[in-house]
Amino acid sequence: MSNRTIKVEALTRVEGEGGLYVQLDGDTVQDVKLSIYEPPRFFEAFLRGRRLEEVPDITARICGICPVAYQMSAVHALEAALGVTISPEIRRLRRLLYCGEWIESHALHMHLLHAPDFLGFNGVADMAAQFPDEVNRGLRLKKHGNELLEVLGGRAIHPINVCVGGFYRAPKKDDLTKLLPDYEWGLEAAIEATRWVATLDFPGFARPYDMVALQHPDEYAMNEGHVASTSGLSIDVREYEQHFEEHHVAHSTALHSVRQGSNASYHVGPLARVNLSLDHLSPRARRLADELDIDWPCWNPFQAIVARGLELVHAYEEAMDIIRDYRPMRPSRIEYTHHAGFGCAATEAPRGLIYHRYEVDREGKITFAKIVPPTSQNQQQIEEDLRDWLPRVIDDDDDQTALDCERLIRCYDPCISCSTHFLKLTIDRGDSR
Amino acid sequence: MSTSAGKPKLGVFKFASCDGCQLSLLDAEDHLLDVLGLVDVTYFLEATSHIEDGPYDVALVEGSITTPHDQERIQDIRRQSSFLITIGACATAGGIQALRNWADCDDFIRTVYASPEYISSLATSTAIADHVQVDFELRGCPINQYQLIEVIQSLVAGRKPRTRTHSVCMDCKQRGNVCITVATGEPCLGPVTQSGCGAICPTYNRGCYGCYGPAKQIHAQSLTDHLIGEGAAPAHVVQLLRNFNSGAEPFRDESNRVEALT
Numbered sequence: 001m002s003n004r005t006i007k008v009e010a011l012t013r014v015e016g017e018g019g020l021y022v023q024l025d026g027d028t029v030q031d032v033k034l035s036i037y038e039p040p041r042f043f044e045a046f047l048r049g050r051r052l053e054e055v056p057d058i059t060a061r062i063c064g065i066c067p068v069a070y071q072m073s074a075v076h077a078l079e080a081a082l083g084v085t086i087s088p089e090i091r092r093l094r095r096l097l098y099c100g101e102w103i104e105s106h107a108l109h110m111h112l113l114h115a116p117d118f119l120g121f122n123g124v125a126d127m128a129a130q131f132p133d134e135v136n137r138g139l140r141l142k143k144h145g146n147e148l149l150e151v152l153g154g155r156a157i158h159p160i161n162v163c164v165g166g167f168y169r170a171p172k173k174d175d176l177t178k179l180l181p182d183y184e185w186g187l188e189a190a191i192e193a194t195r196w197v198a199t200l201d202f203p204g205f206a207r208p209y210d211m212v213a214l215q216h217p218d219e220y221a222m223n224e225g226h227v228a229s230t231s232g233l234s235i236d237v238r239e240y241e242q243h244f245e246e247h248h249v250a251h252s253t254a255l256h257s258v259r260q261g262s263n264a265s266y267h268v269g270p271l272a273r274v275n276l277s278l279d280h281l282s283p284r285a286r287r288l289a290d291e292l293d294i295d296w297p298c299w300n301p302f303q304a305i306v307a308r309g310l311e312l313v314h315a316y317e318e319a320m321d322i323i324r325d326y327r328p329m330r331p332s333r334i335e336y337t338h339h340a341g342f343g344c345a346a347t348e349a350p351r352g353l354i355y356h357r358y359e360v361d362r363e364g365k366i367t368f369a370k371i372v373p374p375t376s377q378n379q380q381q382i383e384e385d386l387r388d389w390l391p392r393v394i395d396d397d398d399d400q401t402a403l404d405c406e407r408l409i410r411c412y413d414p415c416i417s418c419s420t421h422f423l424k425l426t427i428d429r430g431d432s433r
Numbered sequence: 434m435s436t437s438a439g440k441p442k443l444g445v446f447k448f449a450s451c452d453g454c455q456l457s458l459l460d461a462e463d464h465l466l467d468v469l470g471l472v473d474v475t476y477f478l479e480a481t482s483h484i485e486d487g488p489y490d491v492a493l494v495e496g497s498i499t500t501p502h503d504q505e506r507i508q509d510i511r512r513q514s515s516f517l518i519t520i521g522a523c524a525t526a527g528g529i530q531a532l533r534n535w536a537d538c539d540d541f542i543r544t545v546y547a548s549p550e551y552i553s554s555l556a557t558s559t560a561i562a563d564h565v566q567v568d569f570e571l572r573g574c575p576i577n578q579y580q581l582i583e584v585i586q587s588l589v590a591g592r593k594p595r596t597r598t599h600s601v602c603m604d605c606k607q608r609g610n611v612c613i614t615v616a617t618g619e620p621c622l623g624p625v626t627q628s629g630c631g632a633i634c635p636t637y638n639r640g641c642y643g644c645y646g647p648a649k650q651i652h653a654q655s656l657t658d659h660l661i662g663e664g665a666a667p668a669h670v671v672q673l674l675r676n677f678n679s680g681a682e683p684f685r686d687e688s689n690r691v692e693a694l695t
Contacts, residue, residue: 010484017447037502039449040554041499041528041530041558042533043545045533045536046533054642057676061453061574063451063453064450064453064454064575065452065456112480122481123483124465124469125469139463142462143462154636155630157460158453168638247547248547253552
């Protein structure tokens with residue numbers, strides 16, 4: 001049998017840069033490497049010695065698409081280190097901010113980055129000619145998310161209003177309530193968008209995933225909860241590092257996360273969250289989940305786009321509830337004093353669980369930082385998925401095989417800038433066929 | 434600007450960065466399809482799988498130079514591009530990752546990676562202009578999307594793009610904000626930081642932390658003298674100047690001067 005190599009030099013419609021290398025011996029998959037060549041920036045190193053107050057501003061810069069996820073994990077971890085308990089009002093506003101990021105990120109990925117794969121387009125510009133209503137809806141929903149981030153966070157990319165203890169300034173009631181008419185339209189449009197993506201042509205492909213996400217007894221987990229998995233894990237966030245560990249592999253500047261002991265891969269993201277917390281979706285999102293032609297829990301990675309849609313609906317509904325009930329709060333932030341300590345936190349970024357741990361000294365300086373982004377946790381899972389997926393698509397020419405691999409990778413909405421601490425496709429078929 | 438083939442060809446290129454500045458283009462929701470209609474996007478990995486070889490009439494470059502490979506890649510992009518615009522603090526000043534310029538980078542690699550031998554990284558993070566000629570720069574961490582749209586529209590119309598270079602302090606006065614430093618004593622970089630964000634930090638009751646880098650014709654020492662005179666620890670002032678634009682000359686030089694005092 002001949003050997004064959006297939007390469008994707010640069011993955012597209014993902015955040016950050018990486019490639020894929022696949023080596024085949026006939027129909028046997030010899031090697032799959034998701035190569036992440038995004039240059040390392042060493043956040044965990046240069047955070048040492050910085051004032052803890054700077055951490056939400058600095059870690060936001062790990063990712064331009066999900067800065068709120070970094071800010072939220074950072075402030076919760078530092079508050080754990082300092083023994084700060086935030087007020088219920090601050091807690092609700094943090095969920096509201098996260099709703100803004102979920103709306104922006106999910107609307108972007110569903111309409112502009114992922115839908116073109118199912119409809120056969122290169123990107124939004126060519127898709128817009130045939131699907132103008134869908135593209136314009138996606139842009140409008142995305143804008144709603146950004147507008148909420150601007151009101152509450154000061155700006156959409158790298159918000160400036162998040163601080164350890166709460167917010168620098170409480171938003172004005174009017175500034176939030178004026179978003180409501182657009183959000184009422186947005187909720188209906190999000191439901192319509194979810195029904196639309198649920199009708200896309202999904203390959204019949206299911207995997208025996210161990211799906212991991214935060215779970216909370218009373219709500220759809222965003223900012224807090226215990227770490228749960230579909231294989232029955234249920235642990236306090238403080239035990240995270242006893243169950244999950246990072247490995248450094250030669251082909252990636254992003255560390256691979258695996259289950260401690262077994263070295264097994266696991267799956268984080270919207271599909272994991274919906275599977276683990278279906279009954280905590282908002283009322284309309286929950287009803288919509290039943291109405292769609294999908295059995296939950298769902299094990300088809302291609303249908304993550306539908307899970308994103310359900311979360312989009314949820315985020316609109318919850319955001320409107322929080323805004324309607326909001327009363328400007330005082331103080332907008334809880335005071336604290338510096339003392340030595342350590343703390344960790346996990347929250348749910350749009351693309352999955354994100355874990356931070358910090359140690360601080362008595363002057364409020366960071367002495368240790370550990371950041372585990374969602375995409376580095378999904379990396380090994382994506383490689384395993386590809387091993388299973390490739391035999392179905394290797395009969396095509398190299399270009400089509402490469403495209404089919406990229407489609408699977410994009411289901412994870414990979415965030416490569418984040419994970420580097422990520423993608424090109426190379427398929428090695430030895431002597432070409 | 435136009436080419437014989439019609440619409441100018443636009444390439445968007447990424448180096449070490451968070452992707453936030455190129456996302457600013459996708460974030461221009463109301464204008465996105467119009468702007469994409471003005472140009473022929475021939476390289477924009479984040480947005481489209483449609484890729485064409487150069488040359489490019491306009492290149493938007495995000496990110497800083499941190500690897501030997503990227504040192505070569507930027508030369509190649511420059512050779513293929515008629516008008517090269519750097520977007521954001523990473524591209525214009527080295528970004529937050531330029532903090533390694535004051536540290537032992539090998540130590541940084543060992544801190545983050547179990548197998549340092551797998552990592553290929555330069556000891557420094559440097560601005561694009563340190564490597565190739567840059568035709569226009571857009572500041573900010575992140576850039577302002579309206580400035581980006583204005584630059585693209587200007588180039589398509591054949592005008593020279595312009596941005597304002599006054600300080601955040603001026604914008605703050607226009608917004609009618611109470612001065613953070615005067616009222617609370619909290620350090621604010623507004624007097625030395627270039628306009629572009631809309632003075633959002635002081636508007637949200639906090640000091641400016643310099644996302645847009647140094648404004649034109651600043652005297653940074655006047656500010657640091659004042660802050661230290663009011664009781665700020667010099668080490669705090671050094672870190673204030675050393676974040677997202679630490680590699681910008683006025684911030685770099687002043688942080689080095691204050692550090693030498695401590």
